[in-house]
Amino acid sequence: MYEKLKGIVLNTIRYSDKHNIVHVYTDGRGLMSFAVPQGKTQAARMRNAMLMPLSLVDLEASVRSGRDLAMMRELRRNYPLATIYSDPIKNAIALFISELLAHVIQEPEGNDPLFRYIEQAVQLLEQMPDHYANFHICFLYHLGAHLGIQPNVESYRSGYWFDMTDGVFVSGAVRGHMHLQPSEAQVIHLLSRMTFSNMGVFRFNRDERNRVLDVIISYYRLHNAAIGTLRSPDILKQLFV
Helix, strand or coil: CEEEEEEEEEEEEECCCCEEEEEEEECCCEEEEEEEECCCCHHHHHHHHCCCCCCEEEEEEECCCCCCCECEEEEEEEECCHHHHHCHHHHHHHHHHHHHHHHHCCCCCCCHHHHHHHHHHHHHHHHCCCCCCCHHHHHHHHHHHHHCCCCEHHHCCCCCEEECCCCEEECCCCCCCCEECHHHHHHHHHHCCCCCCCHHHCCCCHHHHHHHHHHHHHHHHHHCCCCCCCCHHHHHCCCCC
């Protein structure tokens, strides 16, 4: 049985000489893995172009219980991503986001708010003409709400530490927990005010932005053991002044 789905491509992994495995986050079925034939034909090249990281697609998928790999047919773009793939900075952001999502999304069931958040964020990145240096920071911070790990900003007080382990602001360090000192805890509270609309007014230099990224990734790792080594942040860190 084939089912019509919307999907967000996360990554493609070489599986054999004849097939790749493509991981797609779908609106109705959550994370799905597809066996996709390799090839050098024009049709294969067109299909591969539609399966780039963060591509937004419509597809028909076979849904059979007991099978780890699904089959795909009727693959179509539902939103063209011209600038994401032509602009090297947007492309680096997209590669980072797709790599992280491939680690944190494991659920084989639909989650409409999470799917819509990612879909709309990708569309926004495509549309933005400039001022997107903080896009990945904003995306990660608000993604936490959909994953159940967003910091509790209501607990913030001036001079408080941020307890990375419990995701709350505290008056003093708790033994055995990871913390940020008050100067950096204040930045975490500041990020709660960042949106895709106003992120351009948040001014970070390269070192500050990279430190924020490192902290957020560390926070994600504390709350999701599936996040291993990420390759894309090192590339991303070299792009902004």
